[in-house]
Amino acid sequence: xxxxxxxxxxxxxxxxxxxxxxxxxxxxxxxxxxFHFTPPQNWMNDPNGLVYLDGEYHLYYQYNPYGNIxxxxxxxxxxxxxxxxxxxxxxxxxxxxxxKGDSVMIFSGSAVVDKQNTSGFFADSSGIVAIYTSHxxxxxxxxxxxxxxxxSKDKGRTFVRxxxxxxxxxxxxxxxDPKVIWYEPNKKWIMATVVPDHYKAEFYESPxxxxxxxxxxxxxxxxxxxxxxxxxxxxxxxxxxxxxxxWVLIISNSHPQGPTFVxxxxxxxxxxxxxxxxxxxxxxxxxxxxxxxxxxxVTYNNLPATEASPILFGWANNWAYGQKIPTHPWRxxxxxxxxxxxxxxSQGYRIIQRPIQAIESLRKExxxxxxxxxxxxxxxxxxxxxxxxxxxxxxLFKHEIEETVISYDAVRKEVVIDRTASGNxxxxxEFSSVERAPANLKNGMVKLTxxxxxxxxEVFINDGExxxxxxxxxxxxxxxIETFKGSETDGVSLKIYRLQP
Numbered sequence: 001x002x003x004x005x006x007x008x009x010x011x012x013x014x015x016x017x018x019x020x021x022x023x024x025x026x027x028x029x030x031x032x033x034x035f036h037f038t039p040p041q042n043w044m045n046d047p048n049g050l051v052y053l054d055g056e057y058h059l060y061y062q063y064n065p066y067g068n069i070x071x072x073x074x075x076x077x078x079x080x081x082x083x084x085x086x087x088x089x090x091x092x093x094x095x096x097x098x099x100k101g102d103s104v105m106i107f108s109g110s111a112v113v114d115k116q117n118t119s120g121f122f123a124d125s126s127g128i129v130a131i132y133t134s135h136x137x138x139x140x141x142x143x144x145x146x147x148x149x150x151x152s153k154d155k156g157r158t159f160v161r162x163x164x165x166x167x168x169x170x171x172x173x174x175x176x177d178p179k180v181i182w183y184e185p186n187k188k189w190i191m192a193t194v195v196p197d198h199y200k201a202e203f204y205e206s207p208x209x210x211x212x213x214x215x216x217x218x219x220x221x222x223x224x225x226x227x228x229x230x231x232x233x234x235x236x237x238x239x240x241x242x243x244x245x246x247w248v249l250i251i252s253n254s255h256p257q258g259p260t261f262v263x264x265x266x267x268x269x270x271x272x273x274x275x276x277x278x279x280x281x282x283x284x285x286x287x288x289x290x291x292x293x294x295x296x297x298v299t300y301n302n303l304p305a306t307e308a309s310p311i312l313f314g315w316a317n318n319w320a321y322g323q324k325i326p327t328h329p330w331r332x333x334x335x336x337x338x339x340x341x342x343x344x345x346s347q348g349y350r351i352i353q354r355p356i357q358a359i360e361s362l363r364k365e366x367x368x369x370x371x372x373x374x375x376x377x378x379x380x381x382x383x384x385x386x387x388x389x390x391x392x393x394x395x396l397f398k399h400e401i402e403e404t405v406i407s408y409d410a411v412r413k414e415v416v417i418d419r420t421a422s423g424n425x426x427x428x429x430e431f432s433s434v435e436r437a438p439a440n441l442k443n444g445m446v447k448l449t450x451x452x453x454x455x456x457x458e459v460f461i462n463d464g465e466x467x468x469x470x471x472x473x474x475x476x477x478x479x480x481i482e483t484f485k486g487s488e489t490d491g492v493s494l495k496i497y498r499l500q501p
Contacts, residue, residue, distance in 0.1 A: 029477055031327050031455040034377045034501035035362060036316065036336065037086055039076055041329040043068050045322070046230060046296035047313045048075055049092075049111035049130050051156070052303050057083050058156050059313070059334070060092055060130070062108060068331050069323045073105035073135065077156070082358045083311070083337045093130060093150055093159050102143065107133035108230060109147075110179045111156070112189070112209070113302045119209045121151040128152045129209050130159055131191065133176035134166055145175045147193065149209055168193075168204065168212050177230045179298060180209070186273045190215075194251070196227035201249065203233075203276065216275040218249065222285035223265045226253045230296045233271060237309050238342045239352065246342055246349060247271040249278075250288065252296050264288040264297060264314075268342070268349050280348060288351065290437030291417065291459070291468035293318050294335055310340045311356065316456055316469055321428035326473055327455070335469050336451060336458055343465075354464040355451065362499040370481040370496065380450035380481075381495040386410035386441070390486020394494065396452060397422065397474040398482050404472045406459060407484075408439065408446050415439045415446065415461050415468065423474035437466040453499075 032038055042064050049060035056079045063076030077092040093106045109132030114122060119129055134148040146166035150159035168178075174196045183190045183205075191204040191212060199220035204212040219228065230252040235245040249267045265285045269278040278284070288297065297314030300307075316335040317325070325331060336359065341352040363379055382394050386408060393407030393416075405418040414436040419425065425432040439446050439461050449460040459468040483492040 029473075029475060030376075031473060032330070033333050033453040033456050035084055035359070035499060036453050036456050037078065037334040038332070039063060039330050040088055041068075042066070042331075043070055043323070044076060044330070044332040045070065045315055045317065046108045047298060047315060047334060048108050048132070049156075050298055050300040050311075050313055051111040051113060051128060052300055053113050053128060053155060055081060056155070057081070057300065058111065058128075059086070060111065061334075063091065065091060065094075068329060073107055075106050075130070075132070079156075082361075083313075083356055084358055084362070089157060092152075092156065093132065093161075096161075098136065102136050102138045105135040105137065107135045107145070108177045108296070109133055110298065111301065112180050112182065114151075114209065118189070118207060119149075119151065122153060128156045131167075131178045131180045131209070133178065135176070142173055144169075144171070144173060146170070147175075147178045147191070147212075162210070164210070167206075167210055170195075174227075179230075179232045181233060181301065183273055188273075190233065190273075192231040192233045192249070194228045194231050196229055199224040199228050199253075201228065201231045201251065201276070203274070205273075218267075218276045221278065221281055222251075222267065223253055223287075228253045230298060232298045233276065234299050234310055236340050236342045236351065238344065238349070240344055247276065248340075248342075248351070249276050250297070250299075263290075264295065266351060268351075283348060286350065288353070289314070289467050289469050290435060291470045292433055292435055293456075293471045294467075294469040295319070297335070299340070308339075312338045312340050312353065314338075314469075316471065318471075320430045324428045324431075325455075325471065326424055326427050333456060335456070338464075338467075341464075350465070352464045353460070353467050355449075355458075355460065359451070359499075364498040364500050367496045367498055373479055373481060374477055375498050376452060376454050377499040377501050378450075378452040379497045379499050380448070380452065381497075382406075382448040382450060382483075383491075383493045384408045384446045384448065385444055385491035385493075386446075387489025387491065388487040390490065391416070392485035392490045392492055393483070394448075394450075394492070395482040395484065396450075396457065397472060397476075397479045399474065399476040399479040402474055402476065402479075403482075404457065404470075404474075406448065406450065406457075409436070412436070413438065413440055415448070415459065415466070417457070417459065417468055417470050419470055419472050422472040423476075425473075427473075435468060435470065437461060437468050439466060451499075 146169040148165035232250040
């Protein structure tokens with residue numbers, strides 16, 4: 001959706017932001033997504049403070065009010081009634097200068113609805129409390145990170161910083177990303193944080209969001225190729241066992257195919273109010289997304305009862321090259337919101353991810369002429385039936401020598417995304433790549449559900465058993481979509497639908 005802009009400056013810049021690259025015919029290519037969230041202008045990274053209240057899904061996010069690269073971190077803000085159509089609001093929590101004259105950025109964190117006024121901030125009714133990392137820096141160098149809180153009495157529009165911040169101070173340079181949940185069995189708040197360079201998550205408890213007690217730590221375990229960030233402790237329903245859930249701990253850190261890229265892993269286990277215990281430490285790591293552009297995803301707090309499963313929201317970019325992607329005057333988008341489930345497999349429980357049901361409301365007519373497409377908001381349903389060992393699949397954004405190739409490797413049993421010839425790949429040496437995700441045949445087939453939105457491609461494999469999120473920057477407004485197969489025994493079926501911008 002084209003987002004509804006309330007900020008005058010954002011409204012003025014939004015239209016001019018469409019001209020982001022030149023085609024061979026010297027016409028502009030529009031890279032701004034239509035049904036993925038983007039800020040009106042400037043740099044954005046992690047989603048923060050995901051919380052639902054009174055019919056509104058709040059999205060706070062890491063935002064630079066002054067430029068199109070990382071810096072001056074504040075909490076940007078938008079609200080939605082369906083997680084697809086967004087209304088932009090003013091910055092919610094701003095960078096500030098402390099009593100020592102040091103700058104304090106508002107790093108990543110979470111938000112809760114304090115229904116019982118445990119904090120004492122809300123005399124007459126409940127309100128929203130934001131829990132964030134206060135990042136103290138001087139002369140562009142980080143000095144200290146600690147956890148702070150702020151509260152809102154106007155449904156999350158404006159916040160007041162707590163006068164006695166920080167609420168947790170480990171006296172560490174790196175200690176961040178608090179995710180807070182309400183733990184009903186003990187009637188208390190639980191916070192998960194990370195000590196990034198130690199590959200550890202730490203858990204704390206509080207009766208009032210102000211006074212916190214250390215409980216336990218988890219890690220190192222699984223993937224420790226890069227620092228740990230953005231923890232999320234939550235319960236996820238089991239598809240085959242109605243009414244039953246298991247605890248999951250999500251960590252943002254490494255990409256499964258190399259140390260230079262970022263990604264996310266998860267652990268399945270049990271949380272007893274104090275300690276998270278993984279079910280089978282020997283089976284890890286498990287990854288959430290095998291594409292190159294998915295990071296810092298966290299789930300919503302205080303979801304309405306109509307939501308049967310957690311909703312995960314992630315950043316569709318990569319720190320290796322994210323500040324160089326060829327978009328202006330904004331940089332970065334969020335991936336589609338996803339519902340999370342667990343399924344019991346022969347290897348143990350695994351996460352299933354599916355795009356929120358509301359995306360179906362955008363589906364319009366089927367497209368049958370695939371030779372001269374100008375539509376770049378598409379839903380592609382593709383079923384691959386390998387009869388030989390040769391690759392088979394689909395080519396998106398096909399134009400002269402350009403193409404984004406999604407295929408199935410029957411020998412390695414993997415879905416492959418090749419964006420080495422996808423268009424503009426020269427803006428950073430680490431962008432051009434071939435990514436792979438494990439995918440077993442189901443009844444002799446692999447099912448792909450692909451969402452194409454200008455510069456973002458999300459591939460859901462076998463109804464969400466695996467997901468791959470990738471950015472691509474084609475240089476032409478006109479393209480074709482082609483299928484290919486290695487032999488007559490291979491099968492490729494295709495349905496393509498226009499999605500309403």
